[in-house]
Amino acid sequence: xxxxxxxxxxxxxxxxxxxxxxxxxxxxxxxxxxxxxxxxxxxxxxxxxxxxxxxxxxxxxxxxxxxxxxxxxxxxxxxxxxxxxxxxxxxxxxxxxxxxxxxxxxxxxxxxxxxxxxxxxxxxxxxxxxxxxxxxxxxxxxxxxxxxxxxxxxxxxxxxxxxxxxxxxxxxxxxxxxxxxxxxxxxxxxxxxxxxxxxxxxxxxxxxxxxxxxxxxxxxxxxxxxxxxxxxxxxxxxxxxxxxxxxxxxxxxxxxxxx
Amino acid sequence: xxxxxxxxxxxxxxxxxxxxxxxxxxxxxxxxxxxxxxxxxxxxxxxxxxxxxxxxxxxxxxxxxxxxxxxxxxxxxxxxxxxxxxxxxxxx
Numbered sequence: 606x607x608x609x610x611x612x613x614x615x616x617x618x619x620x621x622x623x624x625x626x627x628x629x630x631x632x633x634x635x636x637x638x639x640x641x642x643x644x645x646x647x648x649x650x651x652x653x654x655x656x657x658x659x660x661x662x663x664x665x666x667x668x669x670x671x672x673x674x675x676x677x678x679x680x681x682x683x684x685x686x687x688x689x690x691x692x693x694x695x696x697x698x699x700x701x702x703x704x705x706x707x708x709x710x711x712x713x714x715x716x717x718x719x720x721x722x723x724x725x726x727x728x729x730x731x732x733x734x735x736x737x738x739x740x741x742x743x744x745x746x747x748x749x750x751x752x753x754x755x756x757x758x759x760x761x762x763x764x765x766x767x768x769x770x771x772x773x774x775x776x777x778x779x780x781x782x783x784x785x786x787x788x789x790x791x792x793x794x795x796x797x798x799x800x801x802x803x804x805x806x807x808x809x810x811x812x813x814x815x816x817x818x819x820x821x822x823x824x825x826x827x828x829x830x831x832x833x834x835x836x837x838x839x840x841x842x843x844x845x846x847x848x849x850x851x852x853x854x855x856x857x858x859x860x861x862x863x864x
Numbered sequence: 865x866x867x868x869x870x871x872x873x874x875x876x877x878x879x880x881x882x883x884x885x886x887x888x889x890x891x892x893x894x895x896x897x898x899x900x901x902x903x904x905x906x907x908x909x910x911x912x913x914x915x916x917x918x919x920x921x922x923x924x925x926x927x928x929x930x931x932x933x934x935x936x937x938x939x940x941x942x943x944x945x946x947x948x949x950x951x952x953x954x955x956x
Contacts, residue, residue, distance in 0.1 A: 607886060607889035607890060607892075607893050608889055608892045608893050608896065608934070608935070608944070608948075609867070609885070609886075609889045609911075609932040609933070609934055610932065611948055612932070612933040612934060612935065612947065612948065613930065613931060613932045613933045637923075
C-alpha cells in the first residue's frame with residue numbers, strides 16, 4: 606500500500622479519534638476570513654487612492670482655468686493697449702492651457718468612473734465578507750457541536766469502561782470478603798482446637814484459667830464431699846442401693862478423697 | 865478525489881490521474897522502505913508537485929474530507945515513518 610493511502614488511513618482514524626488540531630477547519634476558516642478582510646482593506650485603500658488622485662486633478666484643472674482666465678484678460682488688455690502681438694502670445698498660451706485642461710478633465714472623468722466602480726466593488730466585497738463571516742460562524746458552531754458529540758461519545762465509552770472497572774472492583778471485593786470469611790472460620794477452628802494461641806486474649810488469661818481450674822476442682826471436691834456425706838449417713842437413704850457399699854469401702858474412699 | 869498535502873491544503877484530483885500519482889507514490893514508499901533520505905526528498909517533492917499541478921486547489925472555506933493525505937513538503941523520512949508507525953503499517 607502506498608504512502609498516500611497509509612497516511613490517509615492514519616489521519617482518518619486520528620481525525621475521528623482526536624480531531625487533529627493541525628487540521629482544525631475552524632482555524633482555516635478564521636484564516637480565510639482574515640485574508641478576506643485584508644483584501645477588503647486593500648480595495649478600500651485603492652478607493653481612497655483614486656479619490657485622492659481625482660481631487661488632485663480637480664485642483665490642477667482649477668488652477669489651469671484660473672491661469673487661462675488670466676491670460677484671456679491679459680490678451681484683452683494687450684489689445685486695448687494696441688499690442689496685438691502681445692495679445693496673440695497670451696491667446697496662444699491660453700489655447701495650450703485649454704488643451705491641458707481638456708486632457709485633465711478626461712482624466713478626471715475616468716478617475717471618477719474608476720472610483721465609483723471601486724466603491725461598488727468595495728461594498729459588494731464587504732457584503733460578501735460579512736456573509737462569509739456569518740457562514741464561517743455557522744460552520745464553526747456545527748464543527749464545535751460535532752466535536753462535542755465526539756467527546757460525548759468518547760466520554761460514554763470511557764464511562765462504560767469505568768463501569769466495567771467498577772464491576773471488577775466489586776467482584777474483587779466479594780472475592781476478598783469470601784476469602785477473609787473462610788480464613789476467619791479456619792482460625793476459629795484452629796483456636797478452638799488449641800493449635801493456635803488466641804492472641805486477642807489478655808495476659809491474665811493463664812491466671813484465670815488456673816483459677817477456673819481451681820474453681821472447678823473445688824466444685825468437684827465439694828460435690829464429692831456431699832456425696833460422701835449422703836453415703837455416710839445413708840443407711841436410711843441409700844443412693845446406690847442398700848448394702849451395696851461396705852462401711853470400710855466408704856472410709857477408704859474418704860481417705861483417698863482427703864489425700 | 866481529494867488529496868490533502870499536510871500544512872498546505874487540499875487538491876481535487878481527477879480519478880484518472882491517480883495512476884500517475886501512484887507511480888510517484890511508489891517511489892516515495894520504496895525510499896521510505898530503504899531508508900534513503902535523499903531519494904525520499906526527491907520522490908516526495910515530485911509527488912507533491914504533481915498533485916499541485918494536476919489538482920485543483922480546494923478553497924479554504926470549503927470543508928471536505930480528504931481521501932488521501934500526503935506528508936508536508938518539509939517532512940523528513942523519520943517524521944513520515946513516525947507518522948505511519950503510530951498506528952503500525954496497517955492502521956486502525
